[in-house]
Amino acid sequence: MVNKQLRFTHLKPTLRWLSNDWVISFILFLFAFIIRIPYLYDVPRFIDEWREIGLAAQIARGQAWPLHNTSHDIGPFHNYVLAGLFTLFGFDVYIPRLYVTVTSAATVVVTFWLGRHWAGRITAVFAALLLATNSMHILITHMAWSNDTTPFFVGLAVLVSLKAMDQERRSLWALAGLAWAIALQTHPSVIAALLGVVFYFARQLGWGAFYRDARLRIGIAVLIVGYSNMIIHNFIKPLDSVLWVKRKGYALNQEWSIQGYFQNMLEMGSELIHSLASAFPDGKGWLHGISSFLMLFFIIGLLDGFRRLCRFRNGSFVVAIVISSFLVIPILNDQYKFYIWTRYIAYLFPLCFVTVAIGFQGWIRYLADRDQTRQLRSGLAVAWVLLLILPLHHFYQYAETYIQSGVDNSAEFFTVQTLQPRLTKDSIIVVDKQAKQAEAVSKMLRVKGFRSPLEGVDPNEVREVQAVPSNGGEGIDATYYSRWKKALALHKDHTWYVLSLENKDKLTSLFGITWTKGEVIRGGSGKQIYFVGRISSYEY
Secondary structure, three states: OOOOOOOOOOOOHHHHHHHOHHHHHHHHHHHHHHHHOOOOOOOOOOOOHHHHHHHHHHHHOOOOOOOOOOOOOOOOHHHHHHHHHHHHHOOOOOHHHHHHHHHHHHHHHHHHHHHHHHOOHHHHHHHHHHHHOOHHHHHHOOOOOHHHHHHHHHHHHHHHHHHHHHHOOHHHHHHHHHHHHHHHHHOOOHHHHHHHHHHHHHHHHOOOHHHHOHHHHHHHHHHHHHOHHHHHHHHHOOOHHHHHHHHHOOOEOOOOOHHHHHHHHHHHHHHHHHHHOOOOOOOOOHHHHHHHHHHHHHHHHHHHHHHHHOOOOOOHHHHHHHHHHHHHHHHHEOOOOOOHHHHHOOOHHHHHHHHHHHHOHHHHHHHHOOOOOHHHHHHHHHHHHHHHHHHHHHHHHHHHHHHHOOOOOHHHHHHHHHHHHHOOOOOEEEEEOOOOOHHHHHHHHHHOOOEOOEEOOOOOOOOOOOEEEOOOOOEEEHHHHHHHHHHHHHOOOOEEEEEEHHHHHHHHHHHOOEEEEEEEEEOOOOOEEEEEEEEEEOOO
16 A cells, blocks of 8 residues: 655755754654653652663663563563673662663653554654653653563654664664664563564464574574573573563463463453553543543544554554553553552554554644645644643642642652762761651662661551650550660661651651751652751750
């Protein structure tokens, strides 16, 4: 089928530079990067991303050379990249999320080039802008997990694979194998996409091509070499990655059934459509209602786009990846809730937005056609602008609500900023386990190179509570008392404390502590979160 490509025609001479794909790519990257910067370090809250970052810091210091990430089913590529950035720019706590944001903006550029593979510039730009302003993509790539870079590397692997199939250069096949290996390093969910790749080539060339075709052999060989660290690890510790996934269990489907499989597939499809339309599950107001209504248009765009793609050269390659993902992921994963688990299917975003843009290509053509009535073109232009602006409105509104609730990360960064000028290489920063984001604060300080033990009683710890008298005569948890007594005796010289405000008052009363250089740290909403200070004297 001959594809009618939409191009930037009728441009004034001063705007002819818009006909250069590389210029457009730079503009798209810059635009996507700028709109991703607001709330980057505040939203969403830290969960356990600092565990991966902490491992990267160990690598940068030569303290570890892991074959896997902190999760044994994920490769260490992300950790080594962060380690390289720490080596180049220093152990700055702002680097990890900034790096992921750069890959997020680069994914928009990859989406443009995927669109250009089958369509003209206007359609490709539209696909890229859909991803650029998509609130779900912005939200999940505001975290510094390895999995948050998966959309970029899968999109890049698909793009290089398409170029390799078109140009048939062996170097491109090797590069495609490397791109898929890196994508697989970022998260094992990429296996679902790779199975789609396998079945596509098997259908096009036959199963025998995997050992007869030199191009495929090169790609497979590079893929194996690029993923060899994980293969070696699972050889040294047999099937450790599989056993790890089975042990952690929070996303793995533990009780498989036919009914559950189709239920998972339905939930996966629902979450994908909600994500493409930036329809927040708890969104209120008529603007969120419009986004919910727009889900229908994304469904229509996807279905028509897949139909059109199947007629293009190698267009069914993308269709095979999407279908394979829908067939495989529901077998393994039974969690598809906003927003943490959305990242498992986020690598489909670039492919789906390209598909939607191709499906809407006929409508887009009206905007580029001067023969259409001004009213019709104006109406469609307003609809497209609304489609692109609404997701940003939803995200920024969600972020503001998030900050006002006090669960953002402002206080954690303020704590590190407050402490850093006051610390020496011998400093110890004791972090209260009952503080809001205790593990994150402790690991942020460890990344900076300081000793930062967690002390006290974990709020999630299950134990029998025993009471001992306090200075005020009230009963105090014996475990709480003994642990803090030991911590105060152990950490004397050069010690700072990061405490919850409640525990600061309890410790002051219980041990008769006099504090010096104390300061209260507030979050983005102005709410008091932490107390930071040193002990001048205490009695017990």
